[in-house]
Amino acid sequence: MRPSRWQLRQRALALGPRGWDDATVSDDRDTEFADALAEAGRRVGQAMTDALERIRPAVGALAEVANRPEIRAVIERAQKALRRRPCLCFCLRAHPADHDVCEMLDAVITGQCHSGLLGDVDVPLCAPCAAARAAHEFAG
Ligand SMILES: [Zn+2]
Numbered sequence: 276m277r278p279s280r281w282q283l284r285q286r287a288l289a290l291g292p293r294g295w296d297d298a299t300v301s302d303d304r305d306t307e308f309a310d311a312l313a314e315a316g317r318r319v320g321q322a323m324t325d326a327l328e329r330i331r332p333a334v335g336a337l338a339e340v341a342n343r344p345e346i347r348a349v350i351e352r353a354q355k356a357l358r359r360r361p362c363l364c365f366c367l368r369a370h371p372a373d374h375d376v377c378e379m380l381d382a383v384i385t386g387q388c389h390s391g392l393l394g395d396v397d398v399p400l401c402a403p404c405a406a407a408r409a410a411h412e413f414a415g
C-alpha cells in the first residue's frame with residue numbers, strides 16, 4: 276500500500292529540524308562561512324563607500340579650486356617652470372662677484388664647465404650666469 280501524501284508529510288515532520296540539520300550540517304557550515312565572507316566583504320565595501328563618500332566633497336572642492344583662474348595660473352606657472360631647464364651653474368664658484376644674478380629655472384645657454392674631475396662638460400646656464408661667467412673669466 277502506497278503511503279498517502281499526508282503520511283509522507285507526517286514522516287518528514289517527524290524527522291524534525293534536527294534530522295535535517297544532521298543531514299546538511301557540512302553544507303550549512305559552508306553556507307555560514309560563505310555568508311560570513313559575504314558579510315565581511317559587504318562591510319568592507321560599505322566602509323570603502325563611506326570613506327569615498329567622505330572624501331568626495333574634498334575632491335570636488337579641490338577640483339573646483341583647481342579650476343579657478345588664479346589657481347590655474349599658479350599651476351601653469353609651476354608646469355612651465357618644470358618644463359624649463361634649471362641653470363646648473365655653480366654660481367658661488369664660477370662667478371662669486373655676481374652670484375645672485377642667476378635665473379635658476381631659465382637655462383638657455385649650454386656653457387662649458389671646467390670640472391677638474393670630468394674635464395670640460397656642457398652644462399645648461401642661464402643668460403645672466405653665462406654673462407657673469409664670461410666677465411669673471413675676463414677679469415680673472
Ligand atoms: Zn651662475
Ligand SMILES: [Zn+2]
Binds near residue numbers: 363364376377378401
Ligand atoms: Zn644661472
